[in-house]
Amino acid sequence: MKQLLELFIxxxxxxxMTFGGGYAMLPILEREVTVNKKWISTEEIMDYYAIGQCTPGLIAVNTSTFVGNKLAGPAGGVIATLGFLTPGFLVILLVAVLLNNVMDYEVVHHAFAGVRVCVFVLIVNTCIKMGKSSIDGLFTFGIFAVVxxxxxxxxxxPALLVILAGILGVLQGLRRPAPESGEKQDDDPGKGGLS
Amino acid sequence: MILDLARLFINFFMTGLFSIGGGLATLPFLYDMSDRTGWFTHEELSNMLAISESTPGAIGANMATYTGFHVASLPGAIVATAGLAMPGIIIILIIARVLAVYRNNPYVESAFHGLRPASVGLIAAAAVSVLQISLLHWERLGAGTWTELFHFKAILLAVILFILTRKFQKIHPVVFLAGSAVIGIIFSFAE
Known part of the structure; x- marks a missing residue:
């Protein structure tokens, strides 16, 4: 119970703290669950994020469900998602009830223009960090660049790219010595990537 | 009322089920929903998108909350948001269970070896799209001189933030977000 509450919070x-949808969630999520709480690793977040991209639904919901489920089973998945959705829900209700025209205030535009710059920098930082732990050679760099x-x-x-990258990963894994691979992909899983 | 709630739930559940790739992927489905149900206009949809980009939370979820509220007030908001989130939750719980069994399977491991850099590529692509709306005046492309393409104040802020965030990694990102909002107001960032 206490764990579920902690997850929710x-x-x-x-x-x-997520402004601007699923992508903006990553830097904040990474900080909270890998640095502050040390619940899961950066690699796991990347796996969940990649899967969240190629499965139906919102990326943020999918990623939250994954992390919550890993920590406290299906109930954890549901609670984590509820926790993630609640602030946005409340804010939108407020917008809908009180100030349908928040965007009419110039000061709001200025503030968010500033926030967007910061979101950009945070996402770049996340990219660098995740790139360091996942790009380990020409093959992985090729996938990164092509995607x-x-x-x-x-x-x-994105869903298509994620699926192709997964197939490429498997094909490359089939070839024991893995010097290099291009971006072309082969649909026949039996053959393995031959050069 | 009950009928409205049921229709809201079904419509957003279907949207959640078919939109793959996050909040923006829900847009085509929402346009379609607007045409079919008349619950909201295309213009309301684009306003909502602007509001969603500047308020906390996922864009698709915000749209569901907003629409649900307008159709059937608070219960509508809850039902629509829950409907949108539910397919993802169910599918991820199933995948997580399957994955737990095959976690150490070499094929699964190789697949992840390919998936991770793809994930980074997608995040980098997201960075590029945020770059276009935050540091550049992309809409001015082809009109006026090339220097008008750049939002110089924003670029300067980005460089400073980049240095600060890397130097003081202990500071929580929200501090930088709040600081940027203040700077945005002081220096009139929305041009």
Whole structure:
């Protein structure tokens, strides 16, 4: 019970500090669950995040459910998600009831223009940190670069990229000595990546 | 009332079930919902998007709360938000269970070896899109001189924040977020 309460409070905090959707959640979540609470590792967050991208639903909800479930079973998953959703829920109710026109105040625009700059820097920091622990050679760097370019320049759906990256990972794992691999992928799982 | 709640739940549950890749992926479904139900207009949807980008929480969840509230007040807000979140929760709980069994399977491990850098790539792509709206005037592309493309005050703030956040890693990010809001107000960041 106490653990569930702690989970709720932690995710409530993360939810309250996440401005701008799922991506902005990561730096805050990472700080709370790996640095402050030491509940899980950065690698695990990356795994959950990747899976959250290619499964239905909101990334933030999926990631919260994953972390909560890992710590306290399915009830933990539900509680963590509830905790994450509550602050946004309350704020939107407030917006809907009181000030439908918050965006009419210029000062709000200025404040959020400032906040967005900070969100950018925080996401870059998260990227650097996660990159250091997951990019260990040409193969992983190739996946990183291709996913980045495909998303930015060609708007390829993230779910597709995550699934392809998973397949590539398996194919590369099939070849024992793994010197290098390109971005081309092979759909036949039986063959293994041959060069 | 009950009927409204049931329709809200079903509509948002379906949205949660079919939108893969986070809050923005719910948008096409929400536009479609707007056309079919008339619960909200396209303009309300884009206003809501702006509000969601500047308030805490997930964008899709905020949309659900807002719509639900307008259709059936507080119960509507709860039902719509729960409906949107539920498919993700159920699916992740199932995946987590399966994963727990195969965690040490070499194939699963190799798959994650490929997944992690992809995850970083997606986060970097998110950084690029935030970069476009925070440090650049992307909408001015092709109009005016190239120097107008840059939001110089914001770029300066970003450099300072980058140095500070790396130097003082113990300080909680929310301190920097709040500080940036104040700086944004003082120096009129929204141009």
């Amino acid at each position: 932690s995710f409530f905090k993360v939810g309250a 980045l370019a495909a998303t930015v320049f060609f708007s390829v759906p």
